[in-house]
Amino acid sequence: MHQAQQANPLLDAIDDLTIVHIITTPIDDGKTHYEKHEGLIKQLREAIASNIGGIAAGKPPHERIPLDPDALQKYEQIEKAIGERYLAFLEKVPGVYPEQNLREWYVEFSNQHRAGKLSDETYDDELKTMQSWVRIITEKLSPPTVLEIPNEECPECGFDWYLTVLNISKRELRINPKNTDWVNKKSIDEEGSRNWVERELKPTLTITFKPDGKGGLSTSFAKCGCCNHVWMGSTGIRALAYSIENPESEKEVS
Numbered sequence: 001m002h003q004a005q006q007a008n009p010l011l012d013a014i015d016d017l018t019i020v021h022i023i024t025t026p027i028d029d030g031k032t033h034y035e036k037h038e039g040l041i042k043q044l045r046e047a048i049a050s051n052i053g054g055i056a057a058g059k060p061p062h063e064r065i066p067l068d069p070d071a072l073q074k075y076e077q078i079e080k081a082i083g084e085r086y087l088a089f090l091e092k093v094p095g096v097y098p099e100q101n102l103r104e105w106y107v108e109f110s111n112q113h114r115a116g117k118l119s120d121e122t123y124d125d126e127l128k129t130m131q132s133w134v135r136i137i138t139e140k141l142s143p144p145t146v147l148e149i150p151n152e153e154c155p156e157c158g159f160d161w162y163l164t165v166l167n168i169s170k171r172e173l174r175i176n177p178k179n180t181d182w183v184n185k186k187s188i189d190e191e192g193s194r195n196w197v198e199r200e201l202k203p204t205l206t207i208t209f210k211p212d213g214k215g216g217l218s219t220s221f222a223k224c225g226c227c228n229h230v231w232m233g234s235t236g237i238r239a240l241a242y243s244i245e246n247p248e249s250e251k252e253v254s
C-alpha cells in the first residue's frame with residue numbers, strides 16, 4: 001500500500017527559497033487566478049536594486065541611492081552561508097546562483113541524513129536555519145504598512161501636524177553648512193523660507209505595522225514625526241491610544 005506523501009518541511013523551506021511557485025486563488029466567477037512567485041532568494045537579489053520599504057522610501061526619487069543596503073547585507077549573508085554548506089558537502093566549485101547551490105547541497109545533505117551519517121539534531125538545526133531564512137526574506141519583502149493618524153495631538157509634544165522638508169535649495173545649504181537645526185520642522189523661520197524649500201504637511205502620529213514573524217505586534221510601533229517619540233510594540237501602541245482617548249489624564253485641569 002502506498003503511503004501518502006510524507007511531510008518534508010526542510011524541502012518545503014528549500015523550495016520556498018529556490019524555486020518558482022504558482023499561487024492559485026479562486027475568483028468569484030468560478031475561475032482561478034494564477035500568480036507566479038519567484039523563489040525568495042531570487043526575489044531578495046532583485047530587491048537589492050529596487051529599494052522597497054527601505055530607509056530611503058520616504059525620500060524623493062533623486063535623493064534615493066539605487067540600492068537597498070539592508071537587502072544586500074541579508075543576501076550576502078545567506079549567499080555566504082550557502083557557499084559554506086556547499087563546500088562542506090560537495091567537493092566541487094559552487095555555481096553562480098546560490099539557489100542552485102542550495103538545492104544541490106540539500107540532495108547531498110538529505111542523502112547523508114537518510115544514510116544515518118548525520119544526526120537528527122543536525123537535521124533539525126538546518127531545518128530551523130532554512131525556515132529562518134524564509135522568514136527573514138519574507139519580512140524583508142513585505143514593506144511595513146504605515147498608518148497616519150491625522151488631527152490627533154501627540155501626548156508628548158502637543159502637535160497634531162508638522163511641516164517636513166522634502167527638499168531645500170543648495171544655496172541655503174551653503175548659507176547654513178553647520179546649522180542642521182533648519183531641518184527641524186518646528187524651527188523653519190523667515191530665513192529658511194526665503195530660499196526654495198519643498199515642504200509637506202504631515203500628521204505627527206503614525207503607526208508602522210511590521211510583521212514580527214509570530215503574528216504579533218512586537219516590532220510594530222507608533223511614532224511622532226515631530227518630536228520623534230516612539231511607542232514600541234503592542235504595549236506602547238495601547239498606551240498611546242489610551243492617552244489620545246483620555247487627554248485629561250495627561251494634563252492638569254486648569
Ligand SMILES: [Zn+2]
Nearest residue numbers: 154157224227
Ligand atoms: Zn510629538
